[in-house]
Amino acid sequence: MEFALLAHCYERIEQTPGRLEMAAQLVGLLQQTPAALLPTVVYLTQGQLGAAHEGIETGLAEKNLLKAILRSAGGSKQQAEQLWVQTGDLGTVVESLLAQGRALGGRQTTLTPEPLTIEGVLETLRQMATTTGAGSQDVRIRLAMQLLTRASPLEARYLCRILVGRLRLGLADMTIVDALAIAFATKEQRDVVEHAFNITSDLGVVASVLSSQGVDGLGRLHIQPGVPIRPMLAERLNSLDAIVEKVGSDNLLLEYKFDGLRLQAHVRADGQVALFSRRLEPVTAQFPDVCAALQQMAKGRAMIVEGECVPIEPQTGELLPFQVVSRRRGRKVDLQEAIAQVPVRLVLFDCLADGTTQLLSTPLVERRATLERLVGSTEELPPGVGLTRVLVRPTLAQAQEFFSCSLSDGAEGIMAKDLRGAYTAGARGWQWIKFKREYRAEMVDTVDLVVVGAYSGKGKRTGWYGALLMAAVNPDTGLFETVCKLGTGFTEEVLAALPPLLGDCVVPLRDPRVRSSLPCDVHLRPQHVLEVIGAELTRSPVHPAGADLLEAAGAAPGGGLAIRFPRFTGRVRDDEKGPQQATTTLELVDMYQRQLQRRG
Numbered sequence: 001m002e003f004a005l006l007a008h009c010y011e012r013i014e015q016t017p018g019r020l021e022m023a024a025q026l027v028g029l030l031q032q033t034p035a036a037l038l039p040t041v042v043y044l045t046q047g048q049l050g051a052a053h054e055g056i057e058t059g060l061a062e063k064n065l066l067k068a069i070l071r072s073a074g075g076s077k078q079q080a081e082q083l084w085v086q087t088g089d090l091g092t093v094v095e096s097l098l099a100q101g102r103a104l105g106g107r108q109t110t111l112t113p114e115p116l117t118i119e120g121v122l123e124t125l126r127q128m129a130t131t132t133g134a135g136s137q138d139v140r141i142r143l144a145m146q147l148l149t150r151a152s153p154l155e156a157r158y159l160c161r162i163l164v165g166r167l168r169l170g171l172a173d174m175t176i177v178d179a180l181a182i183a184f185a186t187k188e189q190r191d192v193v194e195h196a197f198n199i200t201s202d203l204g205v206v207a208s209v210l211s212s213q214g215v216d217g218l219g220r221l222h223i224q225p226g227v228p229i230r231p232m233l234a235e236r237l238n239s240l241d242a243i244v245e246k247v248g249s250d251n252l253l254l255e256y257k258f259d260g261l262r263l264q265a266h267v268r269a270d271g272q273v274a275l276f277s278r279r280l281e282p283v284t285a286q287f288p289d290v291c292a293a294l295q296q297m298a299k300g301r302a303m304i305v306e307g308e309c310v311p312i313e314p315q316t317g318e319l320l321p322f323q324v325v326s327r328r329r330g331r332k333v334d335l336q337e338a339i340a341q342v343p344v345r346l347v348l349f350d351c352l353a354d355g356t357t358q359l360l361s362t363p364l365v366e367r368r369a370t371l372e373r374l375v376g377s378t379e380e381l382p383p384g385v386g387l388t389r390v391l392v393r394p395t396l397a398q399a400q401e402f403f404s405c406s407l408s409d410g411a412e413g414i415m416a417k418d419l420r421g422a423y424t425a426g427a428r429g430w431q432w433i434k435f436k437r438e439y440r441a442e443m444v445d446t447v448d449l450v451v452v453g454a455y456s457g458k459g460k461r462t463g464w465y466g467a468l469l470m471a472a473v474n475p476d477t478g479l480f481e482t483v484c485k486l487g488t489g490f491t492e493e494v495l496a497a498l499p500p501l502l503g504d505c506v507v508p509l510r511d512p513r514v515r516s517s518l519p520c521d522v523h524l525r526p527q528h529v530l531e532v533i534g535a536e537l538t539r540s541p542v543h544p545a546g547a548d549l550l551e552a553a554g555a556a557p558g559g560g561l562a563i564r565f566p567r568f569t570g571r572v573r574d575d576e577k578g579p580q581q582a583t584t585t586l587e588l589v590d591m592y593q594r595q596l597q598r599r600g
């Protein structure tokens with residue numbers, strides 16, 4: 001199948017603003033894809049070379065891709081670099097250089113190039129990914145050139161973006177789920193498709209099984225050791241009274257909520273452990289100490305368990321701030337040194353499989369009992385693993401006391417869980433409710449917002465960014481709707497770190513996925529996610545966030561929601577959340593309505 005088909009479809013998707021229309025474009029592509037190629041087309045459309053948990057990357061650095069572009073397309077280095085700074089996108093750079101070169105009858109290394117095929121492209125990309133050792137960057141540059149010399153300008157645009165893992169179609173995984181359901185089942189069967197994705201985390205497998213065996217085939221998919229399950233997510237409430245009333249004392253389990261990195265651990269009977277982050281990335285190599293502790297705990301039993309990985313002060317055994325765990329991440333970390341300086345503990349809170357028995361539809365009360373049995377005596381546990389403290393069926397007074405204890409023990413609050421609840425993979429629901437320290441104050445809660453613009457600093461901040469324009473994500477359209485300007489909470493260190501962090505997201509015009517009526521000095525491609533806390537949510541004529549939802553819920557027209565007195569908490573959430581996982585406008589509207597209720 002020709003790669004050009006893919007490139008033309010991506011171009012149409014990129015020009016399409018709405019989720020429904022994007023899905024419709026994709027349906028056409030999926031239906032004309034031969035069965036054997038479906039997984040590949042789906043992964044490439046996700047901007048990946050395989051399922052997220054496989055963690056396959058070409059390993060081609062952007063500066064090396066620029067070399068490959070210049071060598072294959074010609075053109076001036078200075079012009080290319082200038083365009084790169086302006087657009088932040090090497091896809092646009094190569095497209096423009098190739099178009100210019102070919103218009104002038106310029107450099108084209110292959111006289112009658114064979115059309116690129118999707119199979120061929122994938123093979124080359126995978127070859128890059130498996131190249132190791134000295135000289136591997138040169139091999140990658142050469143392989144990239146082989147592709148680019150055969151590509152049309154449009155094909156080259158998407159090839160380059162795939163090469164560096166930034167396809168930027170603005171297409172959420174859930175839109176691919178929509179398209180798969182329409183292409184190979186019915187709209188009504190979409191939930192079955194989503195469920196299959198939630199338990200396999202692999203849209204390539206889902207596409208392949210659905211097209212060959214239909215929804216019945218999807219029904220036969222099960223969770224598998226070594227393949228992560230999409231995490232269950234929590235709703236939030238702002239008072240313990242509301243929580244006790246919502247779940248009912250008799251069905252309530254309260255549990256310490258730690259602030260760290262969520263990890264899903266797959267332990268095999270032979271002791272091998274695989275760890276996955278909340279974004280389903282493989283992180284096993286970063287936590288050999290946790291793997292060893294789990295292995296010791298499991299004593300040859302297979303299991304899938306989930307927990308929060310928290311840093312521990314080696315002298316006192318007390319919890320440290322979550323940011324400390326991030327020191328384990330990144331490529332250039334000296335792991336042995338990091339392990340010695342910042343020991344971590346995986347505090348377990350759920351069990352998704354016991355041996356070969358999967359427990360997703362088992363009520364929490366039984367999953368917890370299984371987890372406790374698998375963990376065994378907590379006194380005998382190695383320091384790298386632990387178990388959350390719980391309180392079952394508390395009265396309101398007991399719940400309040402438990403919450404206070406959680407804070408004094410270094411947790412950030414509690415999770416309230418319904419003892420009857422199943423593990424609803426990939427879904428945010430009321431079976432888990434978070435209640436955090438911040439709710440006690442006047443503040444609403446922390447939210448995770450996407451940076452979509454920036455303002456030049458003045459006075460003391462001259463030369464830096466003075467404020468950022470922040471947006472929440474609309475869950476229906478995948479668009480980013482602004483909700484505040486953020487100028488507080490930045491230390492000098494953070495201010496200095498922002499230009500390099502945001503630099504390659506700078507775009508000349510507002511990104512088409514951003515909804516905003518505010519001008520800004522610098523437009524940024526939605527990519528980075530920052531944690532923000534504010535005093536309250538108010539209606540705003542200038543910010544569009546949630547306007548459609550508010551009006552659909554009967555509110556008078558009056559714009560969307562704005563966060564008053566927003567402050568950066570200091571936490572960049574890029575490791576855990578991509579822009580599509582940021583706080584949604586639906587969540588904001590929900591928080592706003594609850595705030596109104598609280599005020600009577």
Ligand code: ATP
Binds near residue numbers: 261262388434
């Ligand atoms: P979300 O995961 O809901 O999108 P988030 O990543 O911003 O949000 P929080 O809103 O603070 O995190 O709370 C949910 C997270 O809390 C879980 O994803 C998990 O990482 C963490 N967590 C800590 N302790 C527990 C616990 N006992 N049970 C479940 N999750 C817990």
